[in-house]
Amino acid sequence: MTFSPGSGDRRAVNHDGALPGPVVELAEHTEYQRRTAAFVAHRKAVCRDELCRLSAVCGLVWLVLYQSFAWAAGGTWAAPLVTDALYLLPIAAATFLGVLAVRRSTGRIRVVWIWLAASHACWLAGELTWSVWGVWLAPDRTAAVAETDLAVPLAEVGYTASYALLVPAAWFGFVETRKLWRARALLDAALVVLAVGSVAWRLLGGSDPVRADIAADLAYPAVGLVFVVALVGAGLAGHRGIPCSILLSIGGYLFGIVADAGYAFADANDTYSDTSLVNLGWQTQAVLLTLGGLAAVRHPDVEPPVERFDHDRAFGAVLVSGLVVALLVCVDQIRNQKVETVWLAVTGLVLTGLLARQVLTTRERTRLAQELDRALQEQRRTAVTDGLTGLYNRPFFQALLGVEAQRALHGNGRAGLILVDLDSFAEINDHHGWAAGDAVLVQVADRLRIAARPGDVLARYGGVEFACLLPQTDEEAAMEVAERFRQALRRTSIVVGSGASVAVTGSFGVATAAGHLTEPAADGASELVVDMERLVRDADRALSDAKERGGDRVVVAGRADRRTLADDTDVPAELAWLADRVDRVLSDHEHSTAVARWCLLVGSYLALDHIELRQVVAAGRLHDIGKFGLGAAILRKTDPLTEAEWGALRCHPAEGARLLRGVGDHAALAPLVAAHHERWDGLGYPEGIKGEDIPLGARIIAVCDSWAAMRVDRPYAPALDARAARDEIERARGTQFDPIVVDAFLALLDQDLIDDPAPL
Structure with a gap:
């Protein structure tokens, strides 16, 4: 038997x-x-x-x-x-x-x-x-x-x-x-x-x-x-x-x-x-x-x-x-x-x-005894982790907030929190089934895990919500991590069952808390505390704000929307239209929107202040509007340009700057657009300035613009693969490009945060 x-x-x-x-x-x-x-x-x-x-x-x-x-x-x-x-x-x-x-x-x-x-x-x-x-x-x-x-x-x-x-x-x-x-x-x-x-x-x-x-x-x-x-x-x-x-x-x-x-x-x-x-x-x-x-x-x-x-x-x-x-x-x-x-x-x-x-x-x-030991270890693991994604679960994460509050008192008194909610996840379940939804959640967890820094604590906070605790982190660093998360999700689509693929984006609410002293006691002593409950409330409000604004963005509690820095709403609609028309003439892939997106990452990496960062992103979005008057004959020409054609092309940075000076409050963007083809060694155009005389924003646009041009087919040159394009950027370090900007860009590239230009 x-x-x-x-x-x-x-x-x-x-x-x-x-x-x-x-x-x-x-x-x-x-x-x-x-x-x-x-x-x-x-x-x-x-x-x-x-x-x-x-x-x-x-x-x-x-x-x-x-x-x-x-x-x-x-x-x-x-x-x-x-x-x-x-x-x-x-x-x-x-x-x-x-x-x-x-x-x-x-x-x-x-x-x-x-x-x-x-x-x-x-x-x-x-x-x-x-x-x-x-x-x-x-x-x-x-x-x-x-x-x-x-x-x-x-x-x-x-x-x-x-x-x-x-x-x-x-x-x-x-x-x-x-x-x-x-x-x-x-x-x-x-x-x-x-x-x-x-x-x-x-x-x-x-x-x-x-x-x-x-x-x-x-x-x-x-x-x-x-x-x-x-x-x-x-x-x-x-x-x-x-x-x-x-x-x-x-x-x-x-x-x-x-x-x-x-x-x-x-x-x-x-x-x-x-x-x-x-x-x-x-x-x-x-x-x-x-x-x-x-x-x-x-x-x-x-x-x-x-x-x-x-x-x-x-x-x-x-x-x-x-x-x-x-x-x-x-x-x-x-x-x-x-x-x-x-x-x-x-x-x-x-x-x-x-x-x-x-x-x-x-x-x-x-x-x-070995089976019992394995069972106990599994019980300990399942007690603190989510069974589907392998991240920490919400009860353990909430308990960890209290621990981090105590640990923050022995450091700089700072802690950051990022709450993530996937956009339009219900449509994935409706169109592809629950199994596909589970596969998406697993891959989202993997991408967040890769993009997180050592020491960051990731958890599955709810059905389609994730949370990341950032120990000893200030606001700028928390914003940067959140943007890395956003780029990691939207970088490529996720393949689900039957070979179908879905695009996944997320909304991100960021909050940071700094330690503050309590009211002095009778003996005159006071205590440094970190209010984790307030940190969670602030991050949740920022997340709700990001969802209300359409998703796929980072919102920082008490500050402007980081994601909207790269949106068309930050520049005049007529100039954005010009930039898009130029992009369509040059290639069948996005260009100015990708440059603006990468300028946001590089500027955040270099710790630009908020105003300067907004200017760099907007200038990256509009850097090629001066080409609008050149005509398709020059922009699509496959043979070498004549001297006259080269002269006309070299004028497009100055023409773009002229257009910006004549539009409302965007004159501050003109120097960045005018200098985005200047070189670190002084051999660029139109003015031939060099080194730190070139505005930092223009130096950032120059690297991002070159990468975007090399990664797609242009009338005058085929696209380069990522390895070849990286080699070109590295060879131009210290001659065409600012070494510091190149190092920042390559660091982001190594972290898979620089995505490919999307087809139009």
């Missing part, structure tokens, strides 16, 4: 995704309870079955009638009819019902019943050979055993095969349990058999050569005992219980063991007869095997659940076996004043077996 749990894969999933930790354990526990309830209900059903009850009563009546008839017919002509004909009926019934049990059973239990049915059939064949050939066909029944040469050997073959088939039945009965349990169960059975055999050997005369002829008779109960002890030991050690039909069969073999042992003793003393109680033991065995087969036919066995923990219920029997052998050795020492060699050998076998058993038990305990 397999006694194994079902192999179905049950997964617990909620709206936030799969939770493989405690939820799966709960599912497994529920499955264990379900199987336990089914197993108990099956036992009750067998016990309440009217036919099974009636069969049990009939079996008891049969045993009483059989023994009565055997005693009454003893020594008369009717004796063979009772002891050789009626004797076969329950054995035949057990064989027949065993075959039916094979057909009714399923799984590994069916395999076990195949072996048991074959064992029953071999027993029946042995008895038929003995009764029909050895007795009924013998002319002189009293001389049957002596004169019928083949009767006894053929019958012995049947008996031997019957018991031999029990060993694989016991082994396959626990094919799903742990190998250590099965090996220990067989070892326990061997030790018990050794002890019982030692007692039998002593009772039968010890090493007397005359008694050696009964060794074959003792082999039958020995093998049966191995089957019973192994089945019970491994079954009860690794399972909730033993199925009813197998339990009845075990009971039958227990009676068979007693009967086989009784026959061996009676045969040794020449006291066996057909009317002895030994036959009643075999009849009881057959009746119980019949009832077991009937139970399996009427109610196919339900496999009890596999226990997680080892229940060493056979230890008592093994301990008694060792004590029995030790007692026999003492008796032999007292009687003979010495210990015979055979007892020394038996004692050595027992000690070796006990040592091996201890090794197996220790290994099982070690395995169990």
Whole structure:
């Protein structure tokens, strides 16, 4: 019997995704309870079955009638009819019902019943050979055993095969349990058999050569005992219980063991007869095997659940076996004043077996301890982490806020917090399904994890919300981290099931808290505190503001929207229109919007103040508007430009600056646009200024503009891959470009924050 749990894969999933930790354990526990309830209900059903009850009563009546008839017919002509004909009926019934049990059973239990049915059939064949050939066909029944040469050997073959088939039945009965349990169960059975055999050997005369002829008779109960002890030991050690039909069969073999042992003793003393109680033991065995087969036919066995923990219920029997052998050795020492060699050998076998058993038990305990340790570690992990994304969960993150508040007091008294909410996530679930939504959440968590700094603490704050605690971080650094997060999300689309891809953006609320002194106490002392509750409220309000403004932006509590620095709303609509028209003439990919986006990153990296940063981003958005008057013929020309065409092209920075000076409050952008083609070494145009005389914003635009031009196809040059474009930027460091700006740009590039220009 397999006694194994079902192999179905049950997964617990909620709206936030799969939770493989405690939820799966709960599912497994529920499955264990379900199987336990089914197993108990099956036992009750067998016990309440009217036919099974009636069969049990009939079996008891049969045993009483059989023994009565055997005693009454003893020594008369009717004796063979009772002891050789009626004797076969329950054995035949057990064989027949065993075959039916094979057909009714399923799984590994069916395999076990195949072996048991074959064992029953071999027993029946042995008895038929003995009764029909050895007795009924013998002319002189009293001389049957002596004169019928083949009767006894053929019958012995049947008996031997019957018991031999029990060993694989016991082994396959626990094919799903742990190998250590099965090996220990067989070892326990061997030790018990050794002890019982030692007692039998002593009772039968010890090493007397005359008694050696009964060794074959003792082999039958020995093998049966191995089957019973192994089945019970491994079954009860690794399972909730033993199925009813197998339990009845075990009971039958227990009676068979007693009967086989009784026959061996009676045969040794020449006291066996057909009317002895030994036959009643075999009849009881057959009746119980019949009832077991009937139970399996009427109610196919339900496999009890596999226990997680080892229940060493056979230890008592093994301990008694060792004590029995030790007692026999003492008796032999007292009687003979010495210990015979055979007892020394038996004692050595027992000690070796006990040592091996201890090794197996220790290994099982070690395995169990390791499993418990892994389970505890998993529980600790799942207690603080989100099962889907692997980030910290919200309860742990909230507890960590208090810890960080205390730690901030020992540093600079500052702490930052970023709250992230994914934009339009419901549409992903609606269009692609919950599985795709889970995949997006996992990849978003990975991108945030990569973009975070060492020491930052990321957590899944809600269904589609994330939080990042920034220890010892001021506002500028927190803004920079948030922008890195935003770029990491929008950099590339995320591939979900069936090859589809979705663009993911997020809204970011940033807040920072600085430590402040409490009101002085009576003794004049005050305390530095960090208000984490206020920090969370400020970040949440900033996040709500970012969502209301359309998402895909960073909003800092108490400050302007960082994301809108790169939006078209920061520049006049007519100038943005000019920039877009120029971009469409030059390429089929965005240009000025990408330059503005990267200027924001580089300016943040270089810690520009807020006003200067806004100017750099706006100038990056409008840096090419002076090309609008050149015409498509020059901008799309694939051949080298003439001197006149070059002269016209070199004027576009100044023309762009002129346009900006004439539009409202944007004259401050003119110097940045006018100088964005100047070179660090002074060889640029239109003025030929160099070094730090070039406005810093123009130096930033120059690097970003060159990168954008190299990464897409232009009429005069094909696009370069990222490696080649990087090499060009590095070669121009200190000649065309400001080294500090180049270093900042490459650092952002290494962090995967510089994305590719998007198609128009």
